[in-house]
Structures are given as C-alpha cells and as structure tokens.
Amino acid sequence: GNTVVLKPSTESAVSGGLILAQIFEQAGLPKGVLNVVTNGPGKSSEIGDVFVKDKRVRRITFTGSTEVGRILAEKAGNYLKKVTLELGCSSPLIVLKDADIEYAVNAAVFGWYLHQGQVCMSTKRIIVEKEIAEKFTEEFIRKVKTLKAGDPRSNDIIVGPLINENQRNKLLLEIERAIEQGAKLIYGGDYKGLVFYPTVLTGVTEDMDIFYEETFGPVASIIVADNAEEALRLANNCDYGLSAGIITANVNKGIELAEKLEFGCTHINGATVHDESHVPFGGMKDSGWGRNGIEAIEEYTEIRWVTLQKDKISFKF
Template sequence: MKTDFTRIYIDGKWLNGNSEKSIINVNPFNGEELFTIQSANKEDLDSAYKAAQQAQDEWAKELPQNKRAILEKALVVMQENKELIIDWLIKEAGSTFMKASAEFGASINILKEATTYPFRMEGKILPSQTPGKENRVYRNPLGVIGIISPWNFPFHLAIRSIAPAIATGNAVVIKPATDTPVTGGLLFASIFEAAGLPKGLLNVIVGRGSEIGDEIVTHKTPRLISFTGSTDVGRHIGELAGKGLKKTALELGGNNVFIVMDDANIEQAVESALFGKFYHQGQICMSINRILVHKEVYDEFAELFINMAKNLKYGNPADKDTNVGPLINHDQVERILGDLKTSVEQGAKIRLGGTVEGNVLAPTVLTDVTNTMPIAENEIFGPVAILIPFDSEEEAIEMANIYPFGLSGSVHSSNIERGTSIAHKIHTGMIHVNDQSVNDEAHMPFGGEKDSGLGRFNGEWVLEEFTTLKWLSVQHIRRDYGPFINQLK
C-alpha cells in the first residue's frame, strides 16, 4: 500500500495538481508541517469526473461477487494497515488515540456492511392494470457520485459514502477537507488501489474550496453530491445541486440536547454526558451542545459532572490516555472563545477550564447558562459543556426544539416509558434514551431533520440514496388500444 500522500489521484495515477496554489498539511497539536501538496484545479476536477464516468459504465455491469471481492480485499488492506491509519488520524486530524482507534473500528463496520450491497440491489415484479403486461422494477447505480468529506471524523465519514457508492456500482470523485487530505481521501486511493479496484472508479482531488468547491457540485457528471459539514455550506451545496437537478445526501450541523429528568440516575447521566460532550473535543456533529437539567437535580448533577470533568486528561493526542486533544485549527479556538466571552458577560459562570494552550482548549464547564446565550444558540464544536436548568418536562421539550436543528439527542429518566415519550417529542433524526448523543451503527439510519440535513446514510437506507429505480414493462400479449386504433381500421 502506497504511503506517500503528496499527490492527488486521478484515473489510477498519482499526479501533481495543476493549480498554482499549494496546501500545507499541519499537525494541529504541535504545528509540525507534515507535507505540502500541489492543489488541484478545475482542469484536474474535470479529468477526474471524466475518468469516473468512463470507468463506471463497465463497473455497473460487473458481477456482484467480483464487486464484493474487491471490498473484502479492501477490508484486509485496512486491517493490515491499522496502525498507519490510526497514526495519520492522530497527527493530521488531532484525534486522540482512543478516538482514532474507535473511528477505525467504525470504518471497518461500514466497509463490512458495504460488502453485502452488491447482492442487495433488489428489484420487483408487480402486477399491471393492463391485460398481459408484466411490470418490472430494477435498482440501478446512479452513475458518478461527488463526495465532500469533513475534517472531524474524516476517515469514517468518507468511507461512509465511498464504500456504499462503489458497492452499488457507482464511481466516485472525492474532495477531502484541506485540513485532512490524507485521512479524508488519499488513504482510500491507496487502500482501494492495493485492493485491485479498476482505475477511474475512485478519484481523490485535493483542492481549495475557493478554486473547485462549487465546481465539484456544478460539474455536469455527478448525479449525487454527498456532503458532511456545516449547515451554511450544505445549504449552498443544496442550492447549486438543485439548479442541476442533482440528488444530495447532506449531513449538517446540530444543536443536540441532553435532557436530565428529575428521576434520572445522576451518576449514569453524568458519565453519559462526559462522553457525549468531550469525546473528540466535542468536534462531532452529534456531540452534546446543551445539557438541560431539571432544577431539582441541577446542583447534584453539576457538582458530580464538574468533579469528574476535572480528571479528564487533555493535551497530546498521541498519549494513549489523553481524553481531550487539540481543536483542528486556531480559528476554531478563537470562535469558541468569542461565544464563551459573550456568554460570561451575559451571566454564565465558568466553573472549570476556559484556558488555552496552542490549539488545546482545556475541558470547560459553564453553569448559570440560559438557552438564548451564544454558547447555547450556536453549535459549539469544542470541549465546552453548558448546564441549563429547566422547571418542567414541557419546558425542556420547548427548549430542545427552539432551534432549527435536529440531528441527535438524548434523554435520561429512570422511567423508560417517560424517557421514550419525551424522546418522541424532540424533532430530531436520532435520539437515545439513557445514553448520550454520539451513536452511529453501520446498519442503522443516520441523518437529521430540519437544518441538520437531508437523506440517510448506512444500512438499507444508503442503498436508497445511492441508487435509482427504473420501471420496465413487458407486454406479453398483443394489447388492445380500443377505439383509438379501431377507428383507424
């Protein structure tokens, strides 16, 4: 497997990009320059899409067992290179060792699920209202899929689209985030090259959004754009795709709530909240954004939460016992500190943390927060926990639904039916009772409502996203067209 990632990958070839600009890949923890890569431009993007389109025609006809064999080989390649992949996730994405290991495992599960897709391209035979007619419905690949992968869980969230796209007979062109060109794209070129994937089916374009960001969507070739990222960018992609009548699969931002009812097991709730808030520094679309706690248990929850949060180890993500590593870049640090400062001016109290060293923001806990402060209104995407009190079940539901996001969430109650009843009333694509909000299983539908996105990934649901249906009818006997034809005889 190739391990030099200083070139882009088009039609089975490792090439220098044709842009005059370059991208410096930097370790977010220590600022070390990992390498410099020449950016791709519109010419490279066009070449990639043309290669994908040409390769896809034959791939769509390939026998399902042959498609599956390549995916199974890719599994072997990934497992053989586990340490390499984890190392890149740590040094490029700022992942802690624990998070990188878990991300690798989740990616393996996605690929395992995808190996089943070639034999799940099911059609149907349906009755007809016309005598002698047979209705057939075929499931076919879309063609070429454009993928824009994020920097937070780059490996997992890229393979989540790459593997099912290839498994269902499509070709792909992927543009990884410029912060994570290796773990969000180039690693897959190397993995699938080693697995024997025919050239042209997987192309990786590393380039700046200002140069090719719109063009990856507006190019005439792709039939679907898969994007994971912010709501603002997702909305722009949706507008561009809509003009070209292209499908989109968009997993966007969230403002996920964690609701602690007055009858919750406080120790269990605190443990769940710590994981759901501080895992990968809170840089997960599913991370807890607001912790809503019933006023009867607010002080008890806050005391235990703060005492346990004090023990979180933060700093170098390469240390195997580190819980909280760096944010991806200093712009993210400054953005969070700005919301933190304004919220404190409005009455919030910093009970823990608030300090910064480099790109590492210490685990931070705020109390006396209201639901309208900037730190509550905006997606934090960092290691800042905010505790907001509420008086009643109805108030908690209203507070949860006030913002136009609906990705994930959680409810804690010792009464399962009560917790489930509340969960049903939260407008979100995913929600979990007596757990936290960061859950993803390869066979379960993953996606959001409202401003948190369109479509669903994983399992049978991604099959719907990445394929199209064709109605083909067969008239077995001569059809009688009635007076329309009879009067002509």
C-alpha cells in the same frame, strides 16, 4: 455500480482522504472506483462548483456547516442535482430527575468531549431537571477534572487539539460572549496551543447566543429545566435537529419525549454521539436532509419502471 469522488476537508486531507484511498487500494478496489481529490486553502468552493456543474456527477453528499450546505443546495438546485446534507447541530442531552446521576454524567462527558467536541453529534446543551441539577453539576465537574488534555498520541489523553487556530479563537469569543450575557464559567476556559482544556458553563439560558450555537469544542453548557416538559421545549428551541439524548429511569417517559423531539436521531439512555452503519442517520430542520446508512443505498439508486408484454395487447385505437 457507482464510482465515487471523495473530497476531504483541507484540514484533514491525509487522514480523511489519502489514507482511505490507500486502504481501499490495498483491499483490491479497482482503480477509478474511488477517486480522492485534495485541495489547498480557499479552493473548496471552486472544486465544489465543478462537481455541481458536471453532468457525470449524479448526486452530491456533503458533511459540514449549515451555511455551506445551504450554498451547495442552492447551486445544485439550478442543475436539478440531488443532494444529501449532513450539517451542524446543537445537540441536547436531557437528564430527568429520576436518572442515575453517575450514568448520566458518564453519558454527558462522553457525548461532549469525544474528539474534543468536534463532532456534529457532540452534546452541546445538557438540560437537567432542577431537582438534580446541583448534584449533577458537582459530579460532572468531578468527572471532567479527570480528563487529561494534550498530545493524543499518548494513550491516557482524552482531550486533544482543536482543528486550527480559527476554531480556538472562535471558542474563546463564544465563551466571552456567554459570560457577558450572564453565564458562569465554573471550570476551564484555558488553552495551550491548540489544546483547549475542558470547559464548563452554568446558568446558560435561552437569552444567550451560546444556547443556540454549535460550539465545536470541549465547552459544556449546563441548562436547568423546571420539569420534563420544559426540558423538551428547551431541547426543541433551536434551528438544528440532528441528534438528541434522554437519560431517565422511566423508559416509557423516555419514549414519550423521544416522539416529540424534533431530531433525526434520539438516543434514550445513550449519548448523543451514536452512529451505526446500518441505521438511517441524518437530521431535520437546519441539520440537513437525506439519510446515510442503509437508506443511502436508496439515495444513490434511480428507480425505473420497465414492462414486458408476453402477449400482444389489444389497443383501443
């Protein structure tokens, strides 16, 4: 079988690497099958280059930003090395006018604020048909106000800290720029340390940078669409294509839209944050290529053709 080298993020070396190694070791995994490599700040690229150049490494899987994914794919291409990339997204949740508003709000809040929005599948754009946009926004704010932010070691805390100060400052700049471009800050926008309080922007349009950005934090952008067809167009109008959601009472309409959405994963009447170990999870466009889940077995397998002749062949010459 395949042995694995796991290099977690420098920001989560313990929880994303060392603890996993301990768990597998305690479970009886033989030494050398899973190898965890950690590094300090500024060394990730150097270590990545070693993996790319080493002939013993036959495949590389990367989860992270589209920018880094492009660099890694380019370097791996020089060595004809296969890569699986699971990159960023600006995940849309489409809420049609026939949707159960309470259910739609619950799906949107969960998809947005789980892990403070620091998930590649997190809902980045809530696209609501105009007939219910006002009511949806009211109920969404009411729900958001119930979310407690603070130390995640407390059981009642939903919104915990961001990964680092750089991410917090980036969020502040994205919000400031969105407001300058015409968006309205109707809730939140504050922080304490690394805890960024749930924030809601309305009036977001395609003319604004935040429409296209992967806002990696608890910042919700509500976008109004004239109808289902425009909602579909708005959802597809981005370079990403990882995960999308549709909330509707009309399953057939949901399926019709899902077939036209340019996303690797679409969840009808579900949140954009949804992954299962057996499904072919992965994205389209700038969200990467290749699939995880069951499909990953094929990704990590070399197909060979072996023949065996029971009788002698009569060759023509």
